[in-house]
Amino acid sequence: MAALQDILQEFHRIAASPQELLKSYLGQGKKVVVCSPVYSPEEIIHSMGLLPFGTWGADMEIREAKAYFPAFICSIMQSILELGIKGAFQGVSAIVVPSLCDSLKCLGQNWKYAVPGIEFIPMTYPQNRNTDYGKEFTKAGYQRVIKDLERITGETFEDGKLHKSIEIYNAHNQAMREFSEYAGNYGAITAADRNAVFKSAYFMEKSEHTALVNQLVDALKATEPGKTKKLRVVTSGILADAKELLAILEDNSIQIVADDMAQESRQYRVDCPPAGTALDSLAGKFAAMGNCSVLYDVNKGRASYITELVQEKRAEGVIYVLTKFCDPEEFDYVIVKKACEEKNIPLLQIEVDRQMVNYEQVRTAVQTFSEMLG
Amino acid sequence: MGEEGKPKYVPDPNSAKAKLGNIAKQHYDNLWVAKEKGEMIGWCASNFPQEIFQTLGLTVCYPENQAAAIAARGGGGRLCEVAEGEGYSNDICAYARISIAYSQVKDIEEQNMPQPDYLLCCNNICNCMIKWYENLAEELNIPMILIDIPFNPDYKVSKEEIAYVKGQFLDAIRQLEEITGKRWSDEKFKEIMKISNRTSKAWLKATSFCKYSPSPLNGFDLMNHMAVAVCARGTLEAAEAFELLAREYEESVKNGTSTFRAEEKHRIMFEGIACWPHLRFTATQLKSRGINLVATIYADAFGFIYDDFDGLIEAYCNVPNAINLEHARDKRIALVRNNNVEGMLVHVNRSCKLWSGFMYEMSRQIAEECSVPLSTFDGDQADPRNFSEAQYETRVQALTEIMEANKGVR
Structure with a gap:
């Protein structure tokens, strides 16, 4: 168990220190590109020797x-811009922002003027993505990103290198x-452990993260799961990242047995399929993606x-973690709620916000949900 | 009732106003006739390329228009609450909430329209449209066609975007032929493109009369006439009515008359969708101070001018909410300059994240570039709860004072 705890500690350390890690990467002379939600083409960036x-x-x-x-734009966008303005990303080469929701479109436009020192690279995806013309348009979006990255960083793109990065990302x-x-x-x-593993993935080179995750899985395999009386729950939403929220889940003996969170498993459901070129393969992945509000x-x-x-x-229930002002998720909630009702699956919706200070309402709701199902 | 004896205002039946009013009314009447004849009815996004269904001879109606009409007639709050009762957050666009609620309630006094058999969605105004229509399609179990026109981060529309939209355009025709059994005709398509251009040109010509000082029209008229630019762009009647409107404005300029029934002391650009539930209050506050609305990007949003198929697609890619900040800013700067705008009143519209999400920065740039004062107010296009009369009045007063100071009137 010691090894397991040590590995978990490492994930917690990484997840809790993005600023320090970024400084250290930049100090090592690495060129870093910030990737904004929801689906930035990290493989391309990685293949060009950028982090x-x-x-x-x-x-x-x-x-x-x-x-x-304005106040009614979600706090994920607001806080990314705030971090940018306050210099948290100082030294990076650029930020990639895919315009998959209305607020993301605005983030890119505001970024240009709010954070003039860090260039904004747009990634425009098609919504009718699983068609020949959709895939071509996805590729055109990637090519635009590549062109900008080449201009800004001086690095060059090669399809063969992307192929290798895709292998690394598929393994991840x-x-x-x-x-x-x-x-x-x-x-x-715990929910906090799980979060640390998913969150740390954003701050590490992926083959290194894979190695650490594999160590963790090996350590888990060597351990008896043990009998647990925790409540088995599936989470759904954009992100469940707040320390207070994660603690509330643990305090109420909630075990996340699977998730449909944008920051977590939605990133990892689909691999790049084999294709003529690596760029086609990446476009094929986006075409095959789904079950996501954006x-x-x-x-x-x-x-x-x-x-x-x-x-x-x-699982015994679903917790729908709604990021306030995220309209794609707000629309989906009603349909998810009905589907759960039809299947008699208990569902709890909790609303969260990156500016939230008081979690007592969330605590009460989770507690009631837990008692109801327990 | 206190109103007895006061004759109801009836516009001259030969006037453009009456004709446009009739077209809007006829639009709804025709829907019911079509429904009774057993025709399939589509619900359609306001900026969906109408050339497609006009060519196919389909009957569609516009949930955005309906939601605006419902809100203007006082039903917005009630229907929003119906949607909220179903689990829809009150942060969701009020047009969407009203529309989804209407699809369940089905009969209201403010503005009925037939229930849909299929949905035509286009997201060149916002991605919220996609979610709204996805939910309608799911709840009503009917087919949905999406023409995805992504937000363009660049100033110009790329050939890749044209190719992508064209692919969808052709797919949409094929799907609609399957759904409705109607057949596409290239000849008819050419004819519809011709009429649509004629309507758009007439509409844009009419709106261009705002450049005259004083303007021959009260800018709020445009908000009303716009309904026809949305729902009947591909019809001869609309083309003729807008041409008549332009002629009337031309005549008014010559005669020095205006539908703005006050002395035009100040000329402003109004940014954003109207606050339909508070239209009278918002308009009166301006009029009482002699402020006329002489520019709004919203009016031009429905003027699509093009020469060919690629040009048509490009026009739909260039609607105001699909373009980047610089392009959007420059269009407005041109409006401010052409129309001698002296101040900007910006509606920070809680229903519209995309329109409001980079509005602060864009407005600052326009105000600075054009040296005009800027005032913002919080509101909503259709949810009456998200508006404060006191705040609006204060902001309008502040804007007025700066405009007066700029003129040295004090």
Whole structure:
């Protein structure tokens, strides 16, 4: 168990220190590119010898960003801009912002003027993505990113190198899926532990992260899961990152057995398929992605994806972690709620915000949910 | 009732106002006739390329128009609450909440329209449209066609974007033929493109009369007439009515008359969608201070001018909410300059994240470039709860004082 705890500690250390890590990467002469939610093409950045560094904002008070965003834009966008204005990303080469929701479109436009020292690179994805013309447009978006990266960093793109990076990212996907699978069955893995493993992925080179995750999974395999009386729950939403929220889940004996979170498993469900070129392969991955509030889905497959996940993982309920002002998630909630009702799956919606200070309402709701199901 | 004896205002039946009013009314009447005849009805996004369904001869209606009408007639709050009762957050666009609520309630006094058999969505105004229509499609179990026109981070539309939208355009035609059994005709398409251009040109010509001082029109008229630019752009009646409107404005300029029934002391650009539930209050506050609305990007949003198929697609890629800050800013700067705008009143619209999300920065740049004062107010296009009369009045007063000071009127 000692080894397991040591590895977990390492994930916690990494997840808790993005600023220090970024400084250290820059100090080592690495060229870093910030990747904003929801799906930045990290593989391309990685293949050009640059370090993709993910951000989902931070729990903080918003001050400077208020001059750019009205209050009803989600706090993930607000806090990313706030971090940028306050110099948290100083020294990086650029930021990539995919415009998959209306607020992300605005983040890119505001960034140009709020953080003039760090160049904004747009990534424009198609919503009708799984068609020939959709894939071509995805590739055109990638080519635009490549052109900008080459101009800004002086590095060059080669399809062969992208192929190698895709292998690294596919292996990472596999490792993350395996971790999620194991973690759900080990009562000792808390919601905060799980978060640290997923969050740290954004701050590390992926092959290094894969190695650490594989160590963790090996350590888990060597440990008896043990009998746990914790409540088995599936989480869904954009992100569940706040320390207070994670503590509340643990305090109420909630075990996350699987997730449908944008910051977590949605990143790792789909691998790049084999294709003629590596860029085609990457476009193929985006084409195959789904079950996500910012990706067009006329069949609302996400709702049945969640209910099937609940059944498959023998979960007892769903916690829908709604990021305030995230309208894609707010729309999906109603459909997910109905799907859960049809299957008699208990569902709790909690609203979170990166500026939230008081979690008592969330605590009460989780407590009631837990008692109801316990 | 206190109103007895006061004759109801009836516009001259030969006036553009009456004709445009009739087209809007006829639009809804025709929907019911079509429904009764057993025709399939589509619900359609306001900026969906209407050339597609006009060519196919389909009957569609516009949830955005309907939501605006409902909100203007006082039903916005009630329907928003119906949607909220279903679990929709009150942070969601009020048009979407009203529309989704209407799809369940189905019969209201403010503005009915037939329930849809299919949905035509286009996200060149916002991605919120996609979610709204996805939910309608799921709840009503009907097909949805999406023409995805992504937000363009660059100033110009790329050939890759044109190719992507064209691919969808052709797919949409094929899908609609399957859904409705109607057949595409290239000849008809050419004809529709011709009429649409004629309507758009007439509409843009009419709106361009705002450049005259004093303006021959009360800018709020445009907000009303716009409904026709949305729902009947591909029809001859609309083209003729807008041409008549332009002629009337031309005549007014010559005669020195205006539909702005006050002395035009100040000329402003209004930014954003109108606060439909508070239209009278917002308009009166301006009028009472002699402030006329002489520029709004919203009016031009429905003027699509093009020469060919690629040009048509490019026009739909260039609608105000699909373009980057610099492009959006420069269009407004041109409006401010052409129309002698003296101040900007910006509606920070809680319903519209995209329109409001980079509005602060863009407005600052326009105000600075054009040396005009800027005032913002918080509101909502259709949820009456997100607006404060006191705040609006204070902000308008502040703007007025700066405009007066600039003129040395004090």
